[in-house]
Amino acid sequence: MDFEKLFRDQLTELKEEGNYRIFAEMERRCGAFPKADNYGPDGKREVTVWCSNDYLGMGQHPDVVRAMVETAEACGTGAGGTRNISGTVHQHVELERELADLHGKEAALLFSSGYVSNWAALSTLGSRLPGAVILSDSLNHASMIEGIRHSRAEKVIWKHNDPEDLNRRLAAIPEGRPKIVAFESVYSMDGDIAPIAEICDVADAHGAMTYIDEVHAVGMYGPRGGGVAEELGLMDRITLIEGTLGKAFGTFGGYITGSAALCDFIRSFASGFIFTTALPPAVAAAACTSVKHLKRSQLERARQRRQVALLRRLLDEKGIPHMPNPSHIIPVMIGDPVKCRMISDMLMDDWGIYVQPINYPTVPKGLERLRITPGPLHSDDDIAYLVEALNSLWQRCAIARAVA
Secondary structure (H helix, E strand, C coil): CCHHHHHHHHHHHHHCCCCCCCCEEEEECCCCEEEEEECCCCCCEEEECCCCCCCCCCHHCHHHEEEEEEHHHHHHCCCCCCCHHHCCCCHHHHHHHHHHHHHHEEEEEECCCHHHHHHHHHHHHHCCCCCCCEEEEEEHHHHHHHHHHHHCCCCEECCCCCCCHHHHHHCCCCCCEEEEEEECCCCCCCEEECCHHHHHHHHHHCCCCEEEEEECCCCCCCCCCCCCHHCCCCCCCCCCCEECCCCCCCCCCCCEECHHHHHHHHHCHHHHHHHHCCCCHHHHHHHHHHHHHHHHHCCCHHHHHHHHHHHHHHHHHCCCCCCCCCCCCEEECCCHHHHHHHHHHHHHHHCEEEECCEECCCCCCCCEEEEEEECCCCCCCCHHHHHHHHHHHHHCCCCCCCCC
């Protein structure tokens, strides 16, 4: 069997479809973000990053950096293994307390990433609750889909952000079976926001547990950065709130929050927690500092929202099509995988602008886009330059403009 040929053939097919991913070699410089160094065939040069999920620039905040450095110097680099074997370090405990407080819950539990926290929590709930049915929004993240699949629980998919369809599907499930409604608050590709109150109303009417993924919302929404559920005053209605430390908090890791019994249940049965190395103490300390800061400070969120509004307005003026939504994510629509890759390359090569193309399977075919995430550290001049570049490429590549 020629395995190498099998590998090459499928990679060739991916390239011909325009869906082959190419990594840009980048180096962030602390204090310079959103500027970064790009390493290419002609050496190193400075570019402006427009697609980072470090939405608020907290990955370079002086207090967060200082907390990581000081803790690494005091405690070393790694956690030494799993928390069951090597012990829970003090920084884990402090961070979990801060996260539980952030979401108004009794407890929290850390994981090595947001992907793992979704996978581990949903797979454990689905497999350990006898007869469980998990009702999953049709656009849920891959980590949620994988967790549900691994649980081997019955899965019911309901129409995206459609409480009426959810209600019909819940009504068809016999009483007495544990029901888990799993959905996200901010959907990362379209930037739309779930009707959380209506979903909770439906779930409550059927005695279902609610599971919300707030990874693209924590730090960003609510008076203390608790997410969309906090902003809407709905955190107490959600059974389990899942989040990440790797986006707006600017560090690394994932977590769940909920009742003490729920978190202890996941801690005790989730293989994705039991058998994986714990977060390094320095990472936990940096994340804790970031969470504390964003509980107090409104400056980063206010500046970020201003820059989002400015970019949307300038895109509208030039007729650059972007998907309307109420969130911080701006999908600039192209609708062709080859052109999407080409425009991304031109932006990088000719303009020093880094924004990755989003193609299938991340989004459906025909909905290819550039996913732009303005942050508080992007200047007005940065935004004007980005729009100038997009306007030039829209002319050059003969892409349809939005109709006013």
